[in-house]
Amino acid sequence: MSAVITEAYRALNAQQHHDRQEWGLQSIKYWKAVKEVCDRNGFASLLDYGCGKRSLERALTPFGIKVTNYDPAFPELAASPEPHDFVVCTDVLEHVEPECLDAVIADLVRVTKQIGFFVVATRPSLKNLPDGTNPHRIVENRDWWLSKLAPFFNVTPIEDAASTKYFGVAVTPK
Numbered sequence: 001m002s003a004v005i006t007e008a009y010r011a012l013n014a015q016q017h018h019d020r021q022e023w024g025l026q027s028i029k030y031w032k033a034v035k036e037v038c039d040r041n042g043f044a045s046l047l048d049y050g051c052g053k054r055s056l057e058r059a060l061t062p063f064g065i066k067v068t069n070y071d072p073a074f075p076e077l078a079a080s081p082e083p084h085d086f087v088v089c090t091d092v093l094e095h096v097e098p099e100c101l102d103a104v105i106a107d108l109v110r111v112t113k114q115i116g117f118f119v120v121a122t123r124p125s126l127k128n129l130p131d132g133t134n135p136h137r138i139v140e141n142r143d144w145w146l147s148k149l150a151p152f153f154n155v156t157p158i159e160d161a162a163s164t165k166y167f168g169v170a171v172t173p174k
Contacts, residue, residue: 002103005072009097009137012129013073017053019130026091027052030119030168031059034088037117037170038065047084047111050092051077080107087112090119090168093145094136101138101148109152109173116153116171120145123165142167 005013027048034056038046045066048056057067070081089108096104108116122145125136142157145167149155153171 002100002106004096004100004104004107006097006100010072012131012133013095013135015130016135017073026055026119027088028055028059030088030090030117031056034117035060035063035065037086037115038063041086041115043086045084046086046088047081049081049087049089049108049111050095052091056088056090081111083111083113085114087116088118089116091121091166093118094121094138097137105148105152112153112171112173114172117158117168118149118171119166119168121166 034046037043038060044064045068046060047068047070048054049070051057051067051069051071052073054067054069057069060067068081068084069077070079071077087108093101093104108118121136122139122141123136124134124139127135129135146155146157146169149169149171152174154174156170158168158170
């Protein structure tokens with residue numbers, strides 16, 4: 001499989017996570033929705049793909065939900081994860097380098113056994129990386145992202161279609 005991140009970009013992300021305490025905490029915004037999916041489907045565990053600082057794990061552990069964390073910016077979380085029934089990937093895909101996007105989508109297909117919950121930003125980030133570049137490497141609209149995911153997943157949009165900032169989808173493998 002091709003690389004899901006280049007070494008240079010991994011290092012920039014690692015530095016950003018180290019330097020900015022607020023960086024890598026976006027998944028916490030979705031913990032209630034994620035818990036609801038777990039409850040409705042009887043999932044006792046999930047994979048947080050691109051987990052950042054593991055805020056989703058901190059929110060769900062008190063409810064007995066086991067979170068497997070994967071994030072290539074953290075050496076201790078960079079091992080290729082095993083497939084899971086439920087995969088959460090929030091505020092990640094727009095950060096992927098364009099040359100790595102196909103590999104990341106292929107990896108998401110590999111690890112998603114039943115359901116995925118993905119949230120993607122469709123605008124540039126308001127913050128820059130340490131080298132001054134925007135961390136949203138792929139800034140595309142909702143339709144573009146849907147066309148990238150649709151060949152691999154059955155995709156159901158779940159966020160406000162009128163949003164120009166982000167959107168969410170529920171996916172199931174084809």
